[in-house]
Amino acid sequence: MTRDLVLGEAEDVRRAAEALAEGAAVAHGFGNFYALTARPDREAVERVNLMKGRPAGQTGSVTTVRERVGSLFDWTRLPHALPRRQIEDLVDELLHLGPFGLRGPAAAHVPAHLTAVAHGVDTVQLIVPGYSCPSNAFLAEALTRTGTGFLSITSANRSRHLTGTDHEPAHWRADGVTADFGHEPGVRVLAHPDEAAARRRHPHHATTSTTVLSFHHTPGHGRPGMPALTLERHGSLSADHTRAIAANHGFTLALSPQAHHRLTPRPYSA
Numbered sequence: 674m675t676r677d678l679v680l681g682e683a684e685d686v687r688r689a690a691e692a693l694a695e696g697a698a699v700a701h702g703f704g705n706f707y708a709l710t711a712r713p714d715r716e717a718v719e720r721v722n723l724m725k726g727r728p729a730g731q732t733g734s735v736t737t738v739r740e741r742v743g744s745l746f747d748w749t750r751l752p753h754a755l756p757r758r759q760i761e762d763l764v765d766e767l768l769h770l771g772p773f774g775l776r777g778p779a780a781a782h783v784p785a786h787l788t789a790v791a792h793g794v795d796t797v798q799l800i801v802p803g804y805s806c807p808s809n810a811f812l813a814e815a816l817t818r819t820g821t822g823f824l825s826i827t828s829a830n831r832s833r834h835l836t837g838t839d840h841e842p843a844h845w846r847a848d849g850v851t852a853d854f855g856h857e858p859g860v861r862v863l864a865h866p867d868e869a870a871a872r873r874r875h876p877h878h879a880t881t882s883t884t885v886l887s888f889h890h891t892p893g894h895g896r897p898g899m900p901a902l903t904l905e906r907h908g909s910l911s912a913d914h915t916r917a918i919a920a921n922h923g924f925t926l927a928l929s930p931q932a933h934h935r936l937t938p939r940p941y942s943a
Contacts, residue, residue, distance in 0.1 A: 677847055677855075677864040680807045686814055689863045694818035698724070700829040700854050701811060702865035703802045704772030704909070705875040706845040706882070707829035709854075710736060710815070715786045718825045724857060726832040732789045734798040736826040738813050739768070744822055745799050750778035752891045754900040755924075760888050763922040767886070770918070771803035771875040772909060774885035787825065792890040800826050800883055805874055811863060828882050829854065830939070842939035845872075845880035849941060878909040880938040886915060895925030907932040 678685035680702045689699045698711040698721050709725075711717040719729040735745060742764065748757050760777075767773045779788045779797035788795045802808045815824060828843040829850050844850045847864035854860045865871040872880060885906040892901050902924050904912055912935070916926040 677851060677862040679866050680811065680863055681866050685863065686811045689811055689861050690814035690818050692861045693815045693824075697859050697861055699811070699815075699861050699863050700844075700850045701808055701863035702806070702847075702868075702871060703808050703829075704806050704883070705872045705878055706772070706843045706880050706909070707847070707850045708736070708800070708802070708808075708826050708843075709829040709860075710812070710824050710826045712819055713784070713787060713821055713823055713825045715784070718786055720859070721825065721827060724854075724859075725827065725830070730786070732798075733787045733825045734774070734800050734827060735783070735787055735823040736800050736802070736812060737823040738809055738816065739801075739804055741816075741822050742768070742799065742801065745777075745780055745783060745797055747778040747780050750794060751888065752900075754891050754894075755888055755902075759922045759924070763919060763924065766918055766921065767910075767915075768801050769804050770910070771878045772801065772806070772883045773803065774798060774800045774883040774906065774908070776885060776887035776889060776905060778889045783823070791887070794889045796887070796889045798885065799823075800885075803875065806871075807866075808863075842937065843880075843882045844939060846941060849939070875909075877911075877914055879911075879936075880909070881936045882906070882908045884908040884910040884912075884915055886919075892927045895927075897925065899923055899925040901925045901927040904928045904932040907935040909936075911935070 718733040779795045887903045
């Protein structure tokens with residue numbers, strides 16, 4: 674087992690990005706928890722799915738850096754009730770706050786294994802660490818080395834079905850990530866230099882997978898007459914906090930059936 678690499682150390686970031694470009698998956702600090710990022714080609718997505726214990730063909734999510742966020746979506750396919758400028762401003766505020774997930778109409782260059790049809794629309798799920806996370810430097814380096822505009826991403830954990838829930842808790846400690854994946858020959862671990870500091874950087878976010886908000890479809894209007902966005906997953910940022918930010922931009926919030934149960938952080942025995 675090799676030592677964990679460290680976010681913020683330029684040589685470690687370079688080595689991790691180089692390994693990713695050569696086909697490895699990198700489990701790295703992401704906001705206040707850990708994610709598993711790889712190249713966006715089908716083979717890499719299937720390999721990570723199988724390593725996690727998921728079906729090989731399970732649809733992947735994507736990640737990218739701040740300046741490329743808008744390029745993942747086909748803005749011409751927004752519902753008429755959802756103005757692009759307001760959606761973009763909402764997204765920007767959410768990502769300034771911290772890690773977050775977004776589902777919207779997929780741009781034409783996003784491959785089929787990274788899209789899913791919802792309400793008759795090809796959609797892509799984008800998971801971003803938030804603008805203040807040091808993992809953005811790693812993502813930028815990895816994008817440069819792969820020559821792509823996005824990467825595939827999933828939570829850094831083994832997939833397990835837990836009693837009473839389908840939630841697969843994300844790791845928020847490097848030792849847990851290393852225990853799960855450190856022995857895998859195709860994985861490198863790029864750890865937060867200070868996990869307590871990473872958590873302090875995101876005081877409004879629980880140490881679990883991101884909340885996911887969708888804007889490819891609107892389920893109607895809320896009581897104030899504002900168009901509704903759908904909270905697909907109730908993760909690290911609370912529904913109440915997400916609702917308040919959405920209201921700042923003229924939207925109300927509708928919870929999907931799955932979002933009525935909030936994801937809980939992974940417990941550790943020590």
